Amino acid sequence: MKKIEAIIKPFKLDEVKDALHEVGITGMTVSEVKGFGRQKGHTEVYRGAEYIIDFLPKIKIEVVLDDRLVERAVQAIQDAARTDKIGDGKIFVLSVEHAIRIRTGETGPDAV
Amino acid sequence: MKKIEAIIKPFKLDEVKDALHEVGITGMTVSEVKGFGRQKGHTEVYRGAEYIIDFLPKIKIEVVLDDRLVERAVQAIQDAARTDKIGDGKIFVLSVEHAIRIRTGETGPDAV
Amino acid sequence: MKKIEAIIKPFKLDEVKDALHEVGITGMTVSEVKGFGRQKGHTEVYRGAEYIIDFLPKIKIEVVLDDRLVERAVQAIQDAARTDKIGDGKIFVLSVEHAIRIRTGETGPDAV
Amino acid sequence: MLLPSPKWLDTGSNAWQMAAATFVGLQSVPGLVVLYGGIVKRKWAINSAFMAMYAFAAVMVVWVLWAYNMSFGEQLFPFWGKPHPAISAAFMLQQATIPAAASGMPPLGFPMATMMFFQFVFAAITVIILAGSLIGRMSFKAWIIFVPLWMTFVYTVGCFSIWGGGWLAQLGTLDFSGGYVIHLAAGTSGFVAAAVIGPRIRQDRDHFPPNSLLMALVGAGILWLGWNGFNGGDPYFANADASAAILNTNLCTCVALLVWTIMDSMAYGKPSVVGAINGMIAGLVGITPAAGYVNGWGAIIIGVCAGIIPWFVMNKVQTTALFQKVDDTLSVLSTHGVAGLMGGLLTGILANPDMIEYIGTEKDAPGVSGTGWLYGSFHQFMLQVYAAAFIIVFNVVATFVILKGISIFVSLRMDEATLRVGDDAVHGETAYNFGDGEEIPAIAE
Amino acid sequence: MLLPSPKWLDTGSNAWQMAAATFVGLQSVPGLVVLYGGIVKRKWAINSAFMAMYAFAAVMVVWVLWAYNMSFGEQLFPFWGKPHPAISAAFMLQQATIPAAASGMPPLGFPMATMMFFQFVFAAITVIILAGSLIGRMSFKAWIIFVPLWMTFVYTVGCFSIWGGGWLAQLGTLDFSGGYVIHLAAGTSGFVAAAVIGPRIRQDRDHFPPNSLLMALVGAGILWLGWNGFNGGDPYFANADASAAILNTNLCTCVALLVWTIMDSMAYGKPSVVGAINGMIAGLVGITPAAGYVNGWGAIIIGVCAGIIPWFVMNKVQTTALFQKVDDTLSVLSTHGVAGLMGGLLTGILANPDMIEYIGTEKDAPGVSGTGWLYGSFHQFMLQVYAAAFIIVFNVVATFVILKGISIFVSLRMDEATLRVGDDAVHGETAYNFGDGEEIPAIAE
Amino acid sequence: MLLPSPKWLDTGSNAWQMAAATFVGLQSVPGLVVLYGGIVKRKWAINSAFMAMYAFAAVMVVWVLWAYNMSFGEQLFPFWGKPHPAISAAFMLQQATIPAAASGMPPLGFPMATMMFFQFVFAAITVIILAGSLIGRMSFKAWIIFVPLWMTFVYTVGCFSIWGGGWLAQLGTLDFSGGYVIHLAAGTSGFVAAAVIGPRIRQDRDHFPPNSLLMALVGAGILWLGWNGFNGGDPYFANADASAAILNTNLCTCVALLVWTIMDSMAYGKPSVVGAINGMIAGLVGITPAAGYVNGWGAIIIGVCAGIIPWFVMNKVQTTALFQKVDDTLSVLSTHGVAGLMGGLLTGILANPDMIEYIGTEKDAPGVSGTGWLYGSFHQFMLQVYAAAFIIVFNVVATFVILKGISIFVSLRMDEATLRVGDDAVHGETAYNFGDGEEIPAIAE
Ligand SMILES: Nc1ncnc2c1ncn2[C@@H]1O[C@H](COP(=O)(O)OP(=O)(O)O)[C@@H](O)[C@H]1O
């Protein structure tokens, strides 16, 4: 089993969600994060002082899924999240040893 | 060393925390996430328009621990977090290569 | 490729960011989490009742990076985040199988 | 010896009028500013608040330079007063009067400056209410242009016609505090503008949860109690009718809030606080044209209707596919347009001749009050119908023309990229800054 | 010629009374609505705010239909007025009077509508204060039923007895603005109701951090300054005693806030803003029964006591195992019950006969003021004790009976599942919507 | 027969003065309390709010015990009144008068208690405005000591000199509502104090985003409309000049807000709501010394200047390396100091003799009004310059001395560890509690 962690632009969440849905992935966990990378933050002015906001709001999507689905899921995310502008984000794939569904105790691919 | 990531219902946090405590786990990191899965969101009505809130608030617990503790910890979480209703959540186990305690520089099982 | 997850004290974020920058790491993802460990929370008093706030605010930094950079990055984080007081936090290293830059499709070390 | 003021000045009435105007001002700033800021989706909090704040400021300038006199000055046409500035020392300090309507009221006990400020806060809130229909996509630049134009060419006409002594006033239309002049106008024009400007983007229409209901409640609460100045200030004296108007206002609002909550509970299973706010607004608006003309029973009846009719329009009419073509963001059509219309018509039915606004001292001047259909004057009801028709038709046409005109020069909508981002793209600001860098609160060690 | 009002009407006093009532209204809406919304745990923000808002609306209906006259109308029993509606045109517009108490005051200068609205906001805030004890577990349905019953059968009794010219008024009890009628009643009834309804669930008692202290401060600040209307409105004239009452109110409150903050710092090492809010409330409540009867020194003494005694009860008594059996969510017993009692008794000691409320013009009518023990009248102090005992005993019994009665028909508590969830389960709403789907603010690219 | 009040009391003016004072009180509590709480970085929200709240309370005690009479009592020196308590029954209830200034105004229509409370809210807001310069590092303990000392030794001097009938008043300085007494003093002293105390820590200067702009808007909105009491209350009568002052206040503020927004748009490309708040404050402050002395055109001119000059100082002067040495957290120097100075000088130019504050009835007593340079009196302008110089120099010196004195006993700054943490270290509280343990709202299952 694998875990995909994707860091994307916030307004792309819906599109990514729908894209994953289409490749058959129905579960995921999402959180708000701040990103720091090549994309530079913008400047805000308060009371005459300019501030650079260098951490940009991003969305992190975590999906645990069967190995066979990984490739398609990654592709789906990439297609949906892409705007071709700096800051589009990253996709990381990690290995997961076990997955358990709390409600039923099912494990492995059945659990996700 | 392993890392357990558990996605649970928010109001179960205290029970899970206590259950982990009982199996000897004293450290963990918790965050607020949004979950998307079989459990369907509810409907909210604002100014006559109904909205489906499809991302549900969940809690993510991260625990890094010695391999020998994993089984018991997983069991403890599962028992404590279970309500037998859809949306109870998942437990994922990942492998961790190193763990370092910042304060002392201790590594491995001693660090967690 | 590896992923470093560091749990640090919030006010250390800037120093850690700068330290990582110095070892050549320009991208990272940051989130607010709550930590539970040896460091005990403090007590708050509301309307005469004392509450123990046992989850402490922490910052989680996630960095995916090339294997060769790991050691230096870990060291940099440790040096920068250390206050020598309980609660300084942890650094965990996990293995990452793939990394993809959404914008360009680059993979592996080039992606991060 | 020094005297504080000329003989015609009644300190009690001036005190009340200034306090009332301040309460009404508070309804907009911070009232509607933060009600809007809190009830919209997070990404639009600043833009919505700023639309309201800008409007308040812009209306003032227009008001004192020409629009006050177009609304309350000497008659130019039966529906318009002569524009001219109203800020010389002599003008500000002289005894207030509304030339074309003076014969219908006792000589006023406060100066022009009081009247101008009191009427300013009414004018300002009208266009702020209208903004509620347009939130979440209107270009800020277009809004900057729209406000002074709408104020100059639309508001003044309804205002002079009904309150300034114009043709509807001559006919005898009753509108105590602006069911028509303010709420029907704002609701109608807002709906038309929403249609012309087009809807919010899909994802904003699908998900538009209030970012902070507590913030919305701050605004809503100030709006409610501020209405004491709104309706209590309109007799222009701290007299018994002002007191009755305040009581009626709160009575009707309470009833409407309760009825709306019942409707919500029946339809959706749960009493919702957003519903309660809507019911509150419908009640406040519903009683506005009637506040000093009906007795408490009348206020209760209007309250019951205000809890049902605008509820029905919002929940069953504005949700139909046909009406969904127009994206009236905060359903201003229901809570202001329909509620104002309903209140105006009910005034024509329920106005009680015993609710004396001003006392008559001579046989042929029997005092001022209204007489509705229920008390024998069907004519009054028909007058209310005509006036409503005029306000609706005029607002539809004029607002349409103004917006089409503006759209020649600037786009009425933000562009797509901006719409996706919201506040940060428009103003370089976000409503909340919780997690930026190190302002995350560190904990005592 | 038209006249704005009859001769008995004094525009100055009517202006003040309407403004004062508006300030008091603002104390509840949005004051306590958002103070509650902000100071409770996030999951109860909407429910707490809504309990307050509902109560405001429900009290109004009860009030005008029967309860006003039970509180201020003609005497039926020595502790109750005759119930009947109070919303005919004639009633609303006539000169205000409190039949059973009229001899103790000059003829009033405003109409009945003013009096009814002014007294309404007092009635409403009482039951909203009471709600503070019950937050976080009371069934909304039970609350819907409780409010009108408590208003009808409990509030009216204390009110008529002390303010409406009833038996305690006849004896000479002093309660300037409601130390007993409002705060002691709310504190006592709240505590009893908290006991009957049972505590919040364990996890809510263990963790109940204020979700937004800034929001609580919005409410607290409006509560404070709104108190100018509360205590300044009770002479029923914009006279010198009204002015003195306002000054005393603020003076006492400032002292209490400072003393409470010192107590906090000594006990817990740090000055806390929640403590400052508590001290502020204790001061406001403590001065309420005394505001127009004591001079500034008296206000300072009451302020010092209000910073110590309610602090002690909240921090040392209500935290004992015995008192912890009752879950008085916001410690209303301390900040309202005890502070109100303390203020009432101190009024019996500190009332200064030179603080003239109304001036007497005849030898045998020497003007109206209070004379406390310190100035020679031990009798006055004892009267205050009797009145307190009556209010306490009556509230304990009546509130207990009402709740037991209601519990026959509906459960007083929410069910366990709902209690775990909070707002979203009760109202289908959550206070903040920050992270739902795409309303996360995207950043300019 | 009972009378509500003595003959000298005018209920209308007392009603207005009490309402106006309440509006001004609301400007501080909750106005500035939550404006500060919302506009600062999250970690300082509580501390900033609490500084304001403490100051309000502390000033009151000082005020009634000695400082009121030092500001408005009998002359001791030409710049100071005799200190003594002002809270006996007799003093509170007697007809208000300002002994050294009484000849310049008609006999007042309200009691001393009204005057004392009205002037208290002015005194309190001054030191709260000053706090804006010091937010984010001043030790709370040092603040506790500073407030009473500054009130006693600094505020009273400017106040007596200009308003209490002291030497500047005798010369004829014009300061309608405190451009100098309040804003120039607060701006100057705040800047000096910021210099003495030293800057915030680096990371707070680099990142200081407002934690909640909506909360800031709540405060800003109350501040704005509350200014109706601020400027409208200063004629001490509900007369025509009070009305004109209110209109001018709002007119100038609207213009300044618009101009500031234009400046922002030109300089930074986007209209910002924080800028709008700054422009609003600059406008409110700029018109303050002039409100009842200029006509509407004057108000517009002041508004334009207030949108440009303080903008320029904030954005181009205070951002220079030299000025950055002093960390004036909220740029009080620009929005209050500079705006107040500018307003005071413009009053000396634009004061219009036709803006009659009090009417003269005799030949040799031609009424009270101001005559600026534009209307022929260059002398008036020079008087304004002198008075400004005095206020600036005195505030610089006195505030410096006081702080140096305090620093002998307690540190003026928090220690480094506390500065890194913020609220939680100082007060054991955090502004928002969203994610603590289980108060995360669970969802209905
Ligand atoms: N090495 C990394 N480890 C973890 N997250 C990263 C890393 N580099 C970038 N990110 C995340 O990806 C986001 C986008 O990266 P950025 O460099 O701005 O643009 P792009 O990926 O288009 O080159 C960042 O905001 C950050 O959240």
Ligand SMILES: Nc1ncnc2c1ncn2[C@@H]1O[C@H](COP(=O)(O)OP(=O)(O)O)[C@@H](O)[C@H]1O
């Ligand atoms: N494939 C997945 N990857 C990551 N998180 C998941 C996945 N599937 C479900 N989740 C998380 O688990 C939560 C519960 O899943 P759900 O399908 O609703 O219920 P259940 O686990 O009881 O079948 C979801 O809200 C989501 O946060």
Ligand SMILES: Nc1ncnc2c1ncn2[C@@H]1O[C@H](COP(=O)(O)OP(=O)(O)O)[C@@H](O)[C@H]1O
């Ligand atoms: N086993 C663990 N798994 C995950 N996170 C942990 C674990 N133990 C500690 N943490 C995180 O590290 C933080 C610091 O740990 P703590 O025990 O308080 O101090 P220290 O690391 O200095 O001994 C905790 O607040 C928590 O967020």
